[in-house]
Amino acid sequence: MARADLYWCDVAGRIVLIDVARDIYLQLPQHLVEAFHALRQSGARADGSAQFEALARIGLCDADFGCPAEQSHIAVPARDAPPPATSDAHRRPLVTAAAIVRIITMRFAVRLIPLRLLIKWVRRLQSRPSAPMTPGRAAARTALFVQARQLVPARDSCLPDSIALLHFLRSRKMACRLVLGVRLDPFEAHCWVQDHDMILGDTHERVACFTPILQL
Numbered sequence: 583m584a585r586a587d588l589y590w591c592d593v594a595g596r597i598v599l600i601d602v603a604r605d606i607y608l609q610l611p612q613h614l615v616e617a618f619h620a621l622r623q624s625g626a627r628a629d630g631s632a633q634f635e636a637l638a639r640i641g642l643c644d645a646d647f648g649c650p651a652e653q654s655h656i657a658v659p660a661r662d663a664p665p666p667a668t669s670d671a672h673r674r675p676l677v678t679a680a681a682i683v684r685i686i687t688m689r690f691a692v693r694l695i696p697l698r699l700l701i702k703w704v705r706r707l708q709s710r711p712s713a714p715m716t717p718g719r720a721a722a723r724t725a726l727f728v729q730a731r732q733l734v735p736a737r738d739s740c741l742p743d744s745i746a747l748l749h750f751l752r753s754r755k756m757a758c759r760l761v762l763g764v765r766l767d768p769f770e771a772h773c774w775v776q777d778h779d780m781i782l783g784d785t786h787e788r789v790a791c792f793t794p795i796l797q798l
Contacts, residue, residue: 584651585641587698591654591764591795598764599640600795605697607764607771608640618642622650656761656794659780663721674726681730684749688742700745704760704798707749712757717780723754724782731783744773747783751775758782763792 587602597610597618610618617633621643634647643650692700727750731743741762748760758777764770772792774784781789 584643584649588641588651589654589796590642590651591793593764593766593793596766598766598793598795599642600762600764601641602698602701602796607769609766609769618650621647654795654797656797658761658763658786658789658794659776659778660786661780662785663724663780663782664717665721665725677726678730678733681727681746681750682734684746685731685734685743688746688749689736689739692742692745701798704745704748707752708759708798710752711755712752713755715756720751720756720758720777720780720782723751723756727751728783740773744775744783747775751782760798761789761794762796763789763794765792 585603588599589602590597590599595615596612597615599608599610600606601608614633614636617631618637621634621637634643637643637650638645638647641651724747727747736743744760748758751758756777758775760773760775762771762773764772770792772789774789775782776789
C-alpha cells in the first residue's frame, strides 16, 4: 500500500508531495502526474512501466501498482476569527509569559526535531479531550497569543508559531487543527491553525493563497 507518511495535493493540475519521513516537499514531473491519475481513476496497469515503478519507489502506490495514496481533502474556513471584546484583549502577564515560552520553545524545537516526531507529538496533543467554545472566547484566547507573538517577532516562523498556538489553545481544551499548505510559482509552504469554521492567528486572505496538503 502507499506510504502512510506521504501526503499530496493538486495545485492547478500539478501534484505536490510532502514526505514527512524525509522532511521535504516534492513536485511530480508531468509524465508521473499522468501515470498517477491513470492509476487512481481506472486502476490502469502497465507491466514493467518505468512510470508506475517510479510511483511505487516514491511511495504513492504499493509494489504491485495498487492502493494509490489518497488525496488530502481539507476544507479551509472562509472567515477569520471575530475581533475579541476590548476587555478580553488586554494582556495578562502570566498568560503572555506562557505563550512566549511556547513560541520560543517551538522555534528551537523545529530546528532540532525531525518533522515526523513533531507530527507525532501534535497528534498525541490532539488526542486530549476538548470542550465546546464560542467564537468570542476562541477569538479572545487567540488574540492573547497573537499579542504575545508580537513581542518576539521572527521571519519564516509560521510552523513553530502555529504549533505553539495549537498547544496554547489545546492546553485550554479548545478544539482546533494545524494545517500545512503549499503554492507554486514560486514554491512556498505555509502553516496555520483553524477550527471548523474560522482561521485562528492568521487571515483567510493569507491562507487562501495556499492549497492544504496536511491537516493534524
